[in-house]
Amino acid sequence: MAQPSSLPPLNPQFCFSTTALREFLRLSRSSIDDTITQNLNALETPAKAGFDPTSTSRLGPRPQSHQIDAVACQAFKNKVLFPSWQTRSDVLSYCTLVATSPDPDDPEMALREAEMEKNRERVVDERLDPYSARFFPREARTENLASILRMEMGVESIVRYRTWDIVRRRCGVSTHDGWEAALADWRRSREPTGGN
Template sequence: MTQPSSLPPLTPQFCFSTTVLRDFLRLSRGTIDDTITQNLNALATPSRAGFDPTSTSRLARPATRQIDASSCETFKNQVLFPSWQSRSDVLSYCTLVATSPDPDDPEATLRETEKEKNRERVVDERLDPYSSRFFPREARTEQLATILRQEMGVENIVRARSWGIVRERCGDIENSWEDALARWRKLHTAS
């Protein structure tokens, strides 16, 4: 059974290094969520009733087997939810970084210089209708916020897909991954 990827040291530099941030999220999703079916298949125990000759039949049969409830609980509590929580921790921390002032922004002076040059420009829209356009560089906090919005959208889609597969394979469990994760968090923060 695959274990969740470990949480990287959370620093503003980690967040601003968007390739490292995205690689962490991609690796964590790839390890757990992208292989959810394989992880759950590994939990399925072989038949206890012995060989069933109809299992080799060419007739349609259910594609998936239900997994033992205790195995499902163990998987969710020790693999799935910790992985989701570590990604949530990273996204929450980096969101905090993206919404905080950035005194160490290396391009702050360059942006101010561009804005000053823009104020000094002479714009004659009759000669060039596009001359009034100005696209200043985004601050790295704004770039990070955009990336985080995209990653949170991906995270919601991935979790919904994974939870659908878990529900299908593990039987009657909570309807939403949000409720299940909140319940798991409550149990793990109380201890």
């Protein structure tokens, strides 16, 4: 059974290295969400019901309509699925904070300022050249990171919706219709109960 992804070392450089960020998210999704059917199949104990002699007369794979043991499903959700989702949420939240914070270490800041200065000195005459007013400044790395994070959060939402749909079908009736409520409930269950 797949294990939840461990939290990478979070620092601004990890976030700005969009290749590392995307690779972490891709590997985490592929080990849990993309293989959710296989992960759930691993929870089944086929010998529990005994041998079915009619199973040898059927062609093709067994139907996936039967449900998995509720205790095994709950353990999978609590120990594998939700921790993996939480880890990805933590990474996305941290990198969103980095993307919305000032970036004094931006290596291209001086280059962007020089481009802006040069643009202010340009003579724009749209009658002679209708394209002369066009100026596309270099994007700050925080803006680029914010754009990537918006896209990754959209992907994350779609992946979780699909995964939760399969989990609900295979694990039976759930008190949560959506993955958001299920994850929020799991988070609340892990909060320490304060008693001073």
